[in-house]
Amino acid sequence: MPKPLSAPPFRHAHDREIFRLAVPTFFALVSEPLFLLTDSAVVGRLGTEALGGLGVASQVLMTLANLCIFLAYGTTSAVARRFGAGDVGSGIRNGVDGLWLAVLIGIGVIAVGWPLSPWLVSALGASADITPHALTYLRISLLSTPALLVIMAGTGVLRGLQNARTPLVVAVASNLANIVLCVTFVLGLGWGIAGSAWATVIAQTAGAAVYVAIVVRAARRHGVSLAPSASGLRSSVAAGFALFVRTVSLRVVLVVTTAVAARLGDPEIAAHQVAFQLWSLLVFAMDAIAIAGQAIIGRHLGSSDVPGARAATRRMVEWGVMAGLLFAAVVLLVRPWAPLLFTADPEVSDLILGALLVVAALQPVSGVVMVLDGILMGAGDQRYLAWASFWTMLAHLPFAALVLWATPEDSTFGLMGLWLAFGVWMLARGLTLGLRASGRAWLVTGATRP
Structure with a gap:
């Protein structure tokens, strides 16, 4: 009987480890843009104005995601250090604090972003015909911000624990759910562009729930409190601010170019x-x-x-x-x-x-x-x-x-x-x-x- 397919043989000692982490990460990264790609394909059937509104709102949401990527990167490095030191419990502690920080930032984004939505849409040059669609999609999608940021932090926890397969599975499952819900809400139920936004909210919330369940189970297994730690939050904010400056600097170069x-x-x-x-x-x-x-x-x-x-x-x-x-x-x-x-x-x-x-x-x-x-x-x-x-x-x-x-x-x-x-x-x-x-x-x- 033939042996099941596995990673190819490697000559260098580190190749297998790099391959094991990089390949699932690559496919998880590729699956993320499919959220908006699916929305574009379905919303495009509603007309030019709806598709233009999706494009404007998506730019706001993508910028937000890029600016908050520190939740994944900072958590990965902090948890990986603890994991390498053999102190998995403290790594989970970092992960719990990262999830709490994600929720707090997400709530803050909703509180600020909801009243500022008309200004954001106008700043991107939306026409009078496109603006209502952009506002509808943006305001509904903002409700998924805590879930989106929890997914980032949860992904960082698992990657820090050297687990790249679970984020891949969650990303693919969330994307498939988004496809089914988007088609159902927009084309089946006739909800228009709002249906596309609600599909994304539900799919991302489900993905966030999976990460929360994984971290909660790990915390209980290692005897880690689920309450936020003031020192842990301060540490996450400090590391996150530096990565935020890094990300803003990169975005400035791309925008200027x-x-x-x-x-x-x-x-x-x-x-x-x-x-x-x-x-x-x-x-x-x-x-x-x-x-x-x-x-x-x-x-x-x-x-x-x-x-x-x-x-x-x-x-x-x-x-x-x-x-x-x-x-x-x-x-x-x-x-x-x-x-x-x-x-x-x-x-x-x-x-x-x-x-x-x-x-x-x-x-x-x-x-x-x-x-x-x-x-x-x-x-x-x-x-x-x-x-x-x-x-x-x-x-x-x-x-x-x-x-x-x-x-x-x-x-x-x-x-x-x-x-x-x-x-x-x-x-x-x-x-x-x-x-x-x-x-x-x-x-x-x-x-x-x-």
């Missing part, structure tokens, strides 16, 4: 959208290795295994470089035909072809940056990450402004110049992260990081 592309001209912003989405997709895949790095490095440092942390870091950087080289080859391979999928405009096609050359060249750098970012997160080096992200953001802004200032109206170099400026930012991130990783300051051992 898009704004410059828009000011270069309509063909430039259209081509930039295509190139940026391809770059984002590939970085998204590399993020799976980075998240695996958070769990692995946190465990090694928690067990005071500095040589193991060093060896795992080297191997994950090698994985990042190999993934980057592979993705660079893929981009160059599909580049001649890529514009055909998005536009029939010859000018836009030429701009896409030029930008994709830079996208391909950036892939190995992106691989190293993503991996080192995850490794330093796993080490709990959030303060350094915050400052490094802030200063590299400031370094990028003059180059982006220079592109806008130096590009004449009839130039075809503008968009490629903008992507080269974006590459300067990526290189600056690689330099700051690489210098930190090559030193010893981040190698703080023990169950907690002072």
